[in-house]
């Protein structure tokens with residue numbers, strides 16, 4: 037189990053309701069992993085509840101940390117976002133500093149995977165929360181990708197369009213400048229067609245909202261990515 041081989045992941049929002057039947061279909065879909073994450077209404081209780089329901093399945097489960105008080109043991113990885121295009125240092129390194137002050141002695145660093153986010157949909161909750169500067173040129177975004185790979189040496193650069201399908205020309209240009217850092221793409225994948233477009237470029241595609249809007253379409257994205265990715 038290595039996140040560097042993942043091509044498709046489902047992102048489950050602990051603040052949203054999902055039936056046992058739909059959760060079962062997601063977990064048996066042959067996706068590579070489940071990412072648990074959201075940008076608001078995330079609590080220890082709703083993470084615990086969702087995690088307990090996932091125990092019966094064998095696929096990797098990752099907690100994408102957005103609130104330090106909601107971190108619990110037992111995940112395969114902890115993905116730690118840093119929002120590179122935020123104007124507020126709190127979301128780049130401030131909360132991280134606080135968390136490491138508190139847990140630094142007991143952290144298993146091998147389980148922590150930092151993600152360099154570049155949030156490009158100004159309307160999404162994560163952009164508003166983190167005061168992301170989304171009005172960026174192609175050159176700006178490419179520079180963030182290079183910053184992630186060559187300066188901060190982050191294992192993941194995450195182009196986040198949460199809630200809308202992004203500019204695939206831009207995603208391609210970003211992919212072309214990355215060699216070691218893995219490119220995650222997320223946002224607006226709502227069908228086999230959009231999944232194929234994103235998977236033809238990004239290393240890993242993340243599928244979120246459609247799980248709650250149209251489970252059939254969500255499931256179709258898994259096969260679509262498998263057929264497209266190398």
Ligand SMILES: CC(C)=CCC/C(C)=C/CC/C(C)=C/CC/C(C)=C/CC/C(C)=C/CC/C(C)=C/CC/C(C)=C/COP(=O)(O)OP(=O)(O)O
Pocket residue numbers: 049073074075076100101102103104107108109110114116117118119127128131132133135136139143148153159160161162165166196198199244245
């Ligand atoms: C006991 C034990 C196991 C201890 C381990 C402790 C541990 C793992 C500590 C972690 C150390 C550490 C460095 C933590 C960082 C803490 C932290 C809070 C960092 C800030 C993270 C951050 C920048 C969050 C901002 C929001 C964000 C980017 C969230 C990512 C997910 C995301 C974008 C979801 C989409 O949100 P959604 O709600 O779906 O939005 P839409 O509705 O618009 O789609």
Ligand SMILES: O=P(O)(O)OC[C@@H](O)CO
Pocket residue numbers: 047196197198199200221222223224225242243244245246
């Ligand atoms: O919810 P969607 O738009 O699929 O985006 C997935 C993910 O990138 C959200 O963090």
Ligand SMILES: [Mg+2]
Pocket residue numbers: 049198244245
């Ligand atoms: Mg969402």
